[in-house]
Amino acid sequence: MLQIEWAEMHMPVVARFIRERFEQEKPLKDVRVGATLHVTKETAALVRTLVAGGAEVRLAASNPLSTQDEVAAALARHDGVEVCAWRGMSEDEYFSCIRWVAKWEPNIVIDDGGDLHATLHKEYPDVAGRVWGGTEETTTGVIRLRAMEKEGVLRYPAIAVNDAKTKTMFDNRYGTGQSTIDGILRATNILLAGKIVVVAGYGWVGRGIANRARGMGARVIVTEVDPIKALEAVMDGFDVMPMMEAARRGDVFITATGNKKVIRREHIEVMKDGAILANAGHFNVEIWVPDLEEMAVSKRVIRPNVTEYRLPDGRRIYLLAEGRLVNLVAAEGHPSEVMDMSFANQALSAEYLVKNRGKLEPRLYMVPREVDEEVARLKLRALGIEIDRLTEEQKEYLSSWQL
Template identity: 60%
Template sequence: MVATPERLKYEVKDLNLAPQGKQRIEWAGREMPVLKQIRDRFAQEKPFEGIRLVACSHVTTETANLAIALKAGGADALLIASNPLSTQDDVAASLVSDYGIPVFAMKGEDNATYHKHVQIALDHRPNIIIDDGCDVVATLVQQRKHQLEDIIGTTEETTTGIVRLKAMLRDGALTFPAVNVNDADTKHFFDNRYGTGQSTLDGIIRATNILLAGKTIVVAGYGWCGKGTAMRARGMGANVIVTEINPVAAIEAVMDGFQVMPMDAAAAKGDIFITVTGNKHVIRGEHFDAMKDGALVANSGHFDIEIDLEALKHRSSNVKTVRNFTEEYTLKSGKSVVVLGEGRLINLTAAEGHPSAVMDMSFANQALGAEYLVKNKGKLTPDVYPIPTELDQEIARLKLQAMGFTIDALTADQIEYTNSWMTGT
């Protein structure tokens, strides 16, 4: 049995998986040079000394490198999963055994266990919450008001979580500052676009081993995640249809060369459907009724409610597992609809999530966002704050440097020109 630090509480699937997990964490770390530089600085400066920190995130090799950096900075850190199916069990085991970080996460945990882990995280009485989807913060605000005085602030990783935080702020329920990591340029331009685009198709291919070339793929939503998914699907030879509710995003999709139509029209045309909207019931009962026999349905938005699975179950006479993470629903009409990953994040359910090189910048934002909150304790009013531009730019500079690229700098004459309103053409 792998030894664990004394008195460390945890709940993982199997500690004997730790050696494999450690190898994978170290492999991912090779692709995360920005976070490594931040970790090295944290180890010297200890910005989180005396800070209790809870991270609710997908327990992957990349998240492990973030957790290790936070602990190096002095944080009393605890990690839980942000999704019941996204945990990599060997990584969770290694974080406990090799790094002494308490983890409460198991791949395939049921909803009751997931919510129990949220409560365990709040039992840690965090000062800083790093959230992915806002479940920990929402539970705190609704059920643990007596702990609000402990909170310095929170950072949020996802579009879904930012929507919830802004709703809390609008309702007067947000009583502490929140840092919007999701909308940092070095996050959504790369994580949401290149990360989601590649990893979503990776998950679909691993779950089905299907050829994408020649298929018609319907992408619901043309935000940054939808842009990346549509771009990569076209790159694999698919014919791509985009559905949208935002007329500006729809025009952009048209000008990017994609067909655009309502889901009611796309439902009969698609071979594969991918939801990336952050909303609920984007694919509904009437859409299942219109789909081709054998249509595949997958979600890469944060929550599984993007696909109305209850409506599908109501229409079905039988459900069977045909491959790992692949369930075939036989409709009462006789045709079938195949759901991947139980409607949860397909890139993390059936694959390994975003590539490490992309998450390097996202988690650099998380680390620096948390440090920003600590440095500004008591100075920030309750609000949803963007990542400071100087931090965003520094992350991009470090990433470029690590990739071996350099860029130009403004000359003194150019700086004078850009700061002057008196010089014209």
């Protein structure tokens, strides 16, 4: 409970402003909310706010290694939340907990990565057809929902919380940027200054990581497949090159693409002795671990969250956090302050879905602009910052084509 208290002290938007209103209005009264999220102290703040709004919540993990066990226990013991999550779950255990949430027939689905959305549609289509709506926390999950919408199989309206400006511009950039570096340093205790750090992907996550690494004195290389993002990285002052070339130079490699096999056999074959591999994307497929397993002649855990793979020629490659999210497995995930905005979007999007039940088509929606702006206003309020407002004359000027 003390960890949750610490998080909530730094999450005034979710844990104070929204929760106080939810306690009074009960906008989620008797609503079953099924959630698959990283079970951390910050997630506890969101869950407790949903409960304050009248919701019944079932919570499962969105990663087998990210659960903070003491937080899961506290939610179950003190808040009456049903939780199916523990650190070190097997893959079968992980998906059994997701099925446990799906079979409960939730009204609202809150997901982080898309596994709950996908499980509902693949294994429980009748249940999916009765879901009022869902939300999605991550880039990876939004990609999966967008594919489902394109194929015409999405059974309920879903809100891309990840794409809210108050989420992706802050959580993805500042949150992942800081917490990824935190995870790498906790796992390895290496000095970043002077190291060549290769960042795969220059979306908001990649931008954050690259800038934080540079701020600690690293020499940063960016790899990209998108010409616009690659050009942006160049203009931001980073070296940009194909992964095959970067693989020969890098000391530390960090994947942040949302795709699979970003680092694979041909890249590992040319890496330096002692190269460190870390993943900041949602799933453990960006660094293709099966290739490492096949190539290695020996393997050992040399430090917590650091596995050494020795190759036939004697070179050693170090994989962090088993290729899973290094910021959550080797550290504590995003700082509470940035998750405050992300989870504010989750809470308000859940409320929006309940209020608009039956009015939305089964497709992917952006977070309503008014919700996004409300989160920003509340965060500024929490920071004690005031901003200007347009005068009526200014509003008229901006809405007219007349000179």
